[in-house]
Amino acid sequence: MDLFYHETFMQSEQMPMELRLHRGQINYMILEHWHRSIEIDYLLDCEADFYMNGKKKAVSAGSITLINSGDIHALEPREVPEDPGDEIHGISLFISYEFLKKICPEIDQITFELEGAEERLHELKGIFDDLIRLELSPAEEYGYLKKNALLHQLMYLLLTYFKGPKNSSAVKSQKYIDRLRVVLDYVEENYQEPLTLQGVADYFNVSMEYLARILKKYTGNTFKTHLNQVRVSKAFRDLLETDYSILEIAMRSGFPDTRSFINVFRDTYGMTPSQYRKKNPRRETVKETVSAEYPPHIRVVEPQRDNN
Numbered sequence: 001m002d003l004f005y006h007e008t009f010m011q012s013e014q015m016p017m018e019l020r021l022h023r024g025q026i027n028y029m030i031l032e033h034w035h036r037s038i039e040i041d042y043l044l045d046c047e048a049d050f051y052m053n054g055k056k057k058a059v060s061a062g063s064i065t066l067i068n069s070g071d072i073h074a075l076e077p078r079e080v081p082e083d084p085g086d087e088i089h090g091i092s093l094f095i096s097y098e099f100l101k102k103i104c105p106e107i108d109q110i111t112f113e114l115e116g117a118e119e120r121l122h123e124l125k126g127i128f129d130d131l132i133r134l135e136l137s138p139a140e141e142y143g144y145l146k147k148n149a150l151l152h153q154l155m156y157l158l159l160t161y162f163k164g165p166k167n168s169s170a171v172k173s174q175k176y177i178d179r180l181r182v183v184l185d186y187v188e189e190n191y192q193e194p195l196t197l198q199g200v201a202d203y204f205n206v207s208m209e210y211l212a213r214i215l216k217k218y219t220g221n222t223f224k225t226h227l228n229q230v231r232v233s234k235a236f237r238d239l240l241e242t243d244y245s246i247l248e249i250a251m252r253s254g255f256p257d258t259r260s261f262i263n264v265f266r267d268t269y270g271m272t273p274s275q276y277r278k279k280n281p282r283r284e285t286v287k288e289t290v291s292a293e294y295p296p297h298i299r300v301v302e303p304q305r306d307n308n
Contacts (some may be wrong), residue, residue: 015144016099017151019135022090030075032219034181036097038112039067040154042128043090047078053177054218064124066114066162069097069107072177072184072218091128095151104159112162120161127154176214179204183211184226191230192254197223228264231255235265239277246273 018037032051041050042064050057050065051074058078059065067073100107114121127150134146166174183204187195200223201208215223235253238244244252250261265273 013099015147016096017147018094019131019147020092020094021088021132021135022092023088024086032072032074034070034072035094036069037094038069038097038100039073040093040095040124040128041065041067041075041090042093042125044088046089049076049078051075051220053173054220062125064114064121064128066112066158068111069100070174070177070181072181088132091132093128093131093154095155100155103155109166110163111166112158113164114162117161120157123157124154127157177218179206180214180218183215187227188230191227191234192252194256195227195254227254228260229268232261232264232268235261235273239273240280249273 041059043059043061045061047058047060050059050067052067052071053073057065097107104110114124130150131147134143134150137143140146183200186203187200197212198208201211204211212223215221215226219226221229231253235249235255238249238252242249246261247258250258253261255261255264262272265271265276269276271279
């Protein structure tokens, strides 16, 4: 997984949540990122691998996954529908941290785990089904009240049946994750510069060994791998959406030369940048696969099917 990104949402006091429906061709992976909002994902007819704070979790169709506030996470499709059409394959719900803090002042001391309580999980799925119906229905002047009513039902279930205190090891891990998020945001903002592990460690006044260790532990990547993947994710959009030359894209994305760009791109996508551009020549294809509404941590890929 590749890009850490601090994602923000268009939420308000009137509507303290954001709903995203995943439909059509699911040919993208959600790269590593974080946000203060709680995220709940409901996969309808597809399977995916979730990565949360460096741990991998295989999620099957019909499952609900909750990502706690501040967790570094990513998603990669594993099994997708053969003929997706325009059907809805999943839904993501983001609940405002400010709203959570208001209804539960101790939110920073607790964690949610969607384990056990099958009857209550069934209720959660029912709420998601209702949210989908509302989202697809004609807009109403006070339709947000219906959505808010469902949000409060959902929070009642979470706080009553799925809440637990953060244990000491989780609190300790959170301190490392908090430090790492700042570093990774810095890398994401400065990827065009000639960054090195030693230079970033010096910038944050930590040892190179310490930074390498927590990066590997919570992402599974070395600094070099992470930086290269941040850069190749940036280069990907230029490749499909502009007429820049391969050299120009490499320079704009922070690669020292075209050779390094081509090598990283080939390792990531299985072909050279020129081959990929030739395979995807139409700008309309970009609009269909990489919507401008997507934040920059989404990257189009060919999902790997598990034939076992």
